[in-house]
Amino acid sequence: MTGEQGGGLKKLWQKVLEDNQHARMASAEKSNEERATKEPEMISQEKLQLLGDRMLEIGESMAQMQGSVGSKLKEDGSPVTAADLKAEGEIIEMAERLFPGWPTVSEETNNESIPGPSYKSIDGLDGTRWFTAGLEGWCLAIGFVRDGVPIAGVIVQPSRNQCFLALKGAGVHTREGSSTKWNRFVRARADRPMFGTDLDRTSAGDPNDPYWTNVRNLCAKLGEYPFNSPSIPAALSVMEGKFWGWMSKNAKNWDVAASYVLIEELGGVVEQLDGTPLPWDSIKMPPFLIAESPDQADRIRSVLEIS
Known part of the structure; x- marks a missing residue:
């Protein structure tokens, strides 16, 4: 293939992505207006x-796409692929069949505002950079927020062919794709859990930003840089005892809506750095932390010197 042909294909690919995204956004906006007058399904x-x-099936089809799809950068500098859009659309379709009446918030097609106190929040692919690099660990997720409080969440990690779900008050259950049985998830502990963040050593930031001060304090006391991970894989790592905590500055609503319920059902916390609740009427989340317990959250705050 010549360079000119490759450039033409790249432009065509970008146009297909943009046309697909615009069509989905228009459809989602119309659907949300219609659902705003209906009571969401229990x-x-x-x-x-x-x-x-169904999300396990979607995850399996995404895994088959890995390595064969290109990506483009969105306005915020993050990548998007055809797999993001395909998964998001299929999750929305299934969720609307099972739970009619829930407006949609989603990373790629309905990402500008919260439609009301009750909605479903979808991330078709969390860890797109991992996905495009051929790495494992990326996830797909959906959370349900009713009257400003997350009440249910589903997360699938295709590299393990495993699904985790939680309904408020009913605990966390898991299923491996090779089985049809759902089992109650039991939280594990690792011998040497790590601390994580969604920032890496090369991330740009204002050195006077209090968040960066906290990261520097943490590095000094841990003697190492926190492990870099997207939000949803990080929540699973906290659930499984691989991380004793994780801190975020860059997360959006769909990055944490599903994880919140799973973590809380296991006795953990998801809260702002100062301990106040997350604002579920907002797309952009303030800096927050995930910890396996309230005591662990307090220990993290003491390390970060946050009161």
Whole structure:
């Protein structure tokens, strides 16, 4: 293939992505207006498991796409691929069949405002950079927020062919793709858990920003730079005892809506650095931390010297 042909294909690919995204955004906006007048369907464990079953299938098809799709940069500098858009659309479609009446917030197609106190929040692919690099660990997720409080969440990690879901008050359940059985998830502890963040050594930042001061304090006391991870894989790492905590500056609503319920059902916390609740009427989340317990969150704050 010549350079000119390659450039032409790249332009065509970008146009397809843009046209697809604009069409989905227009459809999602119309759907949200229609649903705003309806009472959202109640969430049941049985239907949540059906959604998890379907998301395992979606994750498997995404894994087959890995390595064969290109990406483009969005306005915020983050990448998007055809897999992001495909997964997001298929999750929305299944969720609307099972749970009609829930407006949609999603990373690629309905990402400008919160439609009301009750909505579903979808990330079709968290860890797009990992996905495009051929790495494992990326996830897909959906969370349900009712009256300003997350009440249910489903997360699939295709590299393990595993789904985790939680309904408020019913604990966390998991299913591996090779099985049809859902089992209660039991939180594990690692011998040497790490601390994580969504920033890496090369991330640009204002040196006077209090968040960066906290990162520097943390590095000095840990003697190492925190492990860099996207939000949803990080939440699974906290659940499984691989991380004792994780801190974010860059997360959006869809990055944490599903994780919040799973972490809380296991006795953990997801809260702002000062301990106040997250604002579920906002797309952009303030800096926050995930910890396996309230005591661990207090220890993290003491390391960061946050009161």
